[in-house]
Amino acid sequence: MEAPTENLKVAPDDEAYWLSISATMKPLYVNTQLVNTRRGPAPLVVREKVRSLVDLSLSYELDEHEPFRDMKESGSSAPIRSMLADYFGAAADEIALTRNAMEGIATVLNGFRLKPGDEIVATNLCYDSNLAILRQRALRENITIRLVNLPLGPTSDSDILARFEAAIGEKTKLVSIPHIFANTGLVLPVQKISHLARQRGAFTFVDGAHSAGHIPFRIEDLGCDGFAACLHKWMHGPRGTGFLYIRRDEISHVWPLFATWSGKPNHSIEKFEEVGTVFKALPAAIPEAIIFNQEIGQAEKTARLRYLRNRWAARLSTHERFRLLTDIEVAPGTACGAFVIEGMESEELARILLDEFDINVKVFELEDPLSKGIHLSAGLANTVEQIDRFVDAVLRY
Known part of the structure; x- marks a missing residue:
């Protein structure tokens, strides 16, 4: 059908x-x-853009030189963040540029504020590296992980939601889920899970590596508190590019992976972008990738x-x-x-x-x-x- x-x-x-x-x-x-x-x-237009900037990216010492004068050391810029925000349905001050989905995932899973005795709810369909981060944190900080076991084959939104309803308890502070389980193409009902988690006082974080550019959605409609994705999969962007969304009211509750050296305030999404030097030819081609998808x-x-x-x-x-x-x-x-x-x-x-x-x-x-x-x-x-x-x-x- x-x-x-x-x-x-x-x-x-x-x-x-x-x-x-x-x-x-x-x-x-x-x-x-x-x-x-x-x-x-x-697409060729993205590859040509990167190729045209390789020599410049490797040879100029001063970032102020055209065409990088508007880009931060991390490769981010206000225009790029605005284009991503418009495409994915969020505000520009809730979007941080990252080098891949894993950077955004690690930022939230390591940086969301928890204390000993708190509980994280995840699922057996989470990416293995995501589970590795959670298990390391559980060992380090005496935090409990509860896995929601979802069937490998076809299922229903009502069945998935019922399993999360049974798993999310009063000690649950973080719910970590994939938007799409890539192996089978199962799309989780993120909006319903996010609503349930928020009712019970938990932060919902979504791994969107396989949904960004793959299916239509607006982050603001998903109702989640955090969302991370890469741009080199279904957006057909340069490898080494991605983004992290955190709902404005929750930004201050997440530590950045790298301490902000420029004194960005705790509530600023830009605190997540201070990761050191990047190869700017890659993020500079993000606009071409977005335009390719829009067309x-x-x-x-x-x-x-x-x-x-x-x-x-x-x-x-x-x-x-x-x-x-x-x-x-x-x-x-x-x-x-x-x-x-x-x-x-x-x-x-x-x-x-x-x-x-x-x-x-x-x-x-x-x-x-x-x-x-x-x-x-x-x-x-x-x-x-x-x-x-x-x-x-x-x-x-």
Whole structure:
């Protein structure tokens, strides 16, 4: 079941248009890449912008020299922060530029004020590095972590919310969740979880590494207190760029990773940007990445990504040996999907696809060794021919 397309500027199956977008990206893949969760290929306009600034970034001593005169040592600037705020639906004084999602995640998970005996609620679907940060802090500060176990396969918002209702208690001060569980494409009901957490006096922090540029949303509508994302995945920006949002009233409750050397006040979002010297050619190309996304349209991007996923998932779902771990009926849907195949190990199928068909997919495994499957996430640079060739190859086994 596809999402409504009548209000889109371009249909998700308009192959001539999407081939023209793919032509502006030209990823340098050595095989058919059907995994775009680690990084999305930057379009040529972004790559050219970075290339044009490499020599300048490496040779000039004075930051005041054009074109970096408006950029801080961290690479941030008021215009860049305003563009990010406008795109993602927040105020510019709630957005800090970071070098990646992990920097923003580590800032909040390490810096949110807690005391011994406090409790953090997270989920088994959190990224493993996020859980590592929380576990280190728990050991260091005598803090309790409670994991909400969510099913690997399809579920419902009501089921997810019920599990969080049971987990968030009077000692819970921080709730840490992913916006999208990338392996299966599950989108958590962030707005409902945030509302529940706030009612119970807890700070909600969202890992948005896989939702920024992937699905339509406005941070102000999510109701969360913190949100971190990178720009090199679904925004197709330069690697080494990202942002951190913290709700204005909560900024003073989070310590920065680096002490502010310029005396930024505790309530200033800019205290999170004083991280030392960065390679300014990367953040300087953020405007080109944002414009690239704006010209396509977020709703159009999401519809195309969902269309590519459903093109393979719908065909596999009709074969009894394949069990989808993704609900392809849920809107708006994502690029991400996963499945298991009866009678064959996921690693073996992935090896065959790469060795015999030159197609790359991902085998994932959660901490529970039984929670394993094959993940795909086609991106804007992929074509329907590549998707169909993958399905034809898989069905041979």
